[in-house]
Amino acid sequence: MSSRTPLMAGNWKMNLNHLEAIAHVQKLAFALADKDYEACEVAVLPPFTDLRSVQTLVDGDKLKIKYGAQDISAHDSGAYTGEISGAMLAKLKCTYVAIGHSERRQYHNETDELVNAKVKAAYKHGLTPILCVGEGLDIRKAGNQVSYTLAQVDGALKDVPAEQAESIVIAYEPVWAIGTGEVATPEDAQEVCGAIRGRLAELYSQELADKVRIQYGGSVKAGNVAAIMAQPDVDGALVGGAALDADEFVKIVRFRDQ
Numbered sequence: 001m002s003s004r005t006p007l008m009a010g011n012w013k014m015n016l017n018h019l020e021a022i023a024h025v026q027k028l029a030f031a032l033a034d035k036d037y038e039a040c041e042v043a044v045l046p047p048f049t050d051l052r053s054v055q056t057l058v059d060g061d062k063l064k065i066k067y068g069a070q071d072i073s074a075h076d077s078g079a080y081t082g083e084i085s086g087a088m089l090a091k092l093k094c095t096y097v098a099i100g101h102s103e104r105r106q107y108h109n110e111t112d113e114l115v116n117a118k119v120k121a122a123y124k125h126g127l128t129p130i131l132c133v134g135e136g137l138d139i140r141k142a143g144n145q146v147s148y149t150l151a152q153v154d155g156a157l158k159d160v161p162a163e164q165a166e167s168i169v170i171a172y173e174p175v176w177a178i179g180t181g182e183v184a185t186p187e188d189a190q191e192v193c194g195a196i197r198g199r200l201a202e203l204y205s206q207e208l209a210d211k212v213r214i215q216y217g218g219s220v221k222a223g224n225v226a227a228i229m230a231q232p233d234v235d236g237a238l239v240g241g242a243a244l245d246a247d248e249f250v251k252i253v254r255f256r257d258q
């Protein structure tokens with residue numbers, strides 16, 4: 001494990017309405033103590049419709065939990081039905097926004113070019129991108145996971161200056177391990193996360209690369225998180241299914257105890 005502060009983020013995907021969101025965040029807040037926040041940064045990524053409720057709760061109760069959105073429009077405003085702008089997310093005091101999740105790439109045909117535009121939109125509005133990258137099963141079987149994932153990193157960071165890129169979070173999520181119960185081995189996670197850090201050093205500098213947090217995502221649970229977090233280039237987890245169970249997510253945050 002590195003000296004970077006780990007980021008444990010729960011991506012709720014299309015789960016939990018705004019009332020359920022309040023109950024869930026209250027449960028997390030009740031369970032998490034100051035020492036948990038000192039050891040780890042904790043964030044939730046609820047659906048758009050929950051964000052105002054989560055903001056009200058976090059602000060009102062002065063919670064240390066951070067929150068963000070699961071997507072952002074590449075556009076600032078205008079006739080883009082169904083889209084949500086970075087300005088809107090910033091107004092809701094979001095810290096993070098997930099960009100380029102494999103489900104967006106797969107079901108909404110998001111290209112590296114669009115992901116790059118969304119990364120730039122996030123920075124324009126003061127949001128920190130959680131850039132999601134990772135290979136599908138066919139790529140993994142062909143042994144091309146590193147080159148494929150690094151090409152996604154290159155595409156997402158095209159023309160993004162160092163003073164912005166130094167705050168990015170990159171989530172390596174092998175698509176074949178998402179929601180399947182198939183977890184990449186800690187060595188699999190390290191191989192690609194280490195290569196991503198190496199690419200950041202090539203694109204920018206070693207100093208910048210050493211600052212960036214790289215998460216692993218894909219069937220992370222309390223039972224497997226410690227081994228993954230023991231890898232030198234893994235600085236947190238982007239958790240899907242297990243983040244919907246507050247008790248389980250708290251155990252993931254307390255990965256050092258598992």
Ligand SMILES: O=C[C@H](O)COP(=O)(O)O
Nearest residue numbers: 011178179218219240241
């Ligand atoms: O964003 C989260 C990832 O897609 C992982 O989801 P999962 O933990 O349900 O496999």
